[in-house]
Amino acid sequence: GQQLNQSPQSMFIQEGEDVSMNCTSSSIFNTWLWYKQDPGEGPVLLIALYKAGELTSNGRLTAQFGITRKDSFLNISASIPSDVGIYFCAGQTSSGDKLTFGTGTRLAVRP
Amino acid sequence: GAVVSQHPSWVICKSGTSVKIECRSLDFQATTMFWYRQFPKQSLMLMATSNEGSKATYEQGVEKDKFLINHASLTLSTLTVTSAHPEDSSFYICSARAAGQGKGTEAFFGQGTRLTVV
Numbered sequence: 001g002q003q004l005n006q007s008p009q010s011m012f013i014q015e016g017e018d019v020s021m022n023c024t025s026s027s028i029f030n031t032w033l034w035y036k037q038d039p040g041e042g043p044v045l046l047i048a049l050y051k052a053g054e055l056t057s058n059g060r061l062t063a064q065f066g067i068t069r070k071d072s073f074l075n076i077s078a079s080i081p082s083d084v085g086i087y088f089c090a091g092q093t094s095s096g097d098k099l100t101f102g103t104g105t106r107l108a109v110r111p
Numbered sequence: 112g113a114v115v116s117q118h119p120s121w122v123i124c125k126s127g128t129s130v131k132i133e134c135r136s137l138d139f140q141a142t143t144m145f146w147y148r149q150f151p152k153q154s155l156m157l158m159a160t161s162n163e164g165s166k167a168t169y170e171q172g173v174e175k176d177k178f179l180i181n182h183a184s185l186t187l188s189t190l191t192v193t194s195a196h197p198e199d200s201s202f203y204i205c206s207a208r209a210a211g212q213g214k215g216t217e218a219f220f221g222q223g224t225r226l227t228v229v
């Protein structure tokens with residue numbers, strides 16, 4: 001099946017640093033979602049984006065829905081150790097449709 | 112937020128046996144449930160979509176006779192891995208979505224089930 005390409009594949013940063021990751025697709029999505037997955041757990045929704053160009057924040061997290069509807073990025077400001085995990089983007093073509101997941105970005109934070 | 116519970120969290124079974132995994136929506140009615148499989152260090156791959164009261168829709172390459180899905184009620188879906196083999200060992204995750212949520216149709220995920228076939 002189709003997958004969304006995420007970059008970088010992994011990041012190892014110092015606590016307090018800002019983080020940026022992005023997700024690109026060859027096809028258009030009408031909804032972009034960002035999830036975080038801890039080891040041995042299911043994904044947890046962080047931010048949902050519904051409109052091209054939309055910029056949405058959730059605490060230290062900010063995500064944007066690309067104008068072309070083929071990409072999205074997620075920023076984490078002032079990272080903390082509990083930000084460690086795998087971040088997945090997911091795209092949805094229409095409301096109620098299945099999700100297509102990205103390849104994931106693995107984040108490690110050094111205290 | 113909505114709660115989705117999976118059971119068991121982990122299971123070890125012998126090759127050739129069948130294993131059933133349950134996915135329950137605890138505080139909402141889920142007309143649609145999704146089953147994913149995730150191999151180590153990989154992304155979630157959708158296996159099938161199930162709608163309450165109807166047959167599941169399987170993704171290409173997923174054997175419907177091997178991965179039996181039942182969605183008999185609005186709060187419960189089950190995935191049965193029949194005649195399991197070591198290559199079926201994986202992390203299985205369900206998600207559930209309520210009907211008529213409009214923009215809030217993103218699914219909520221269970222905590223996953225780690226299946227190991229020996």
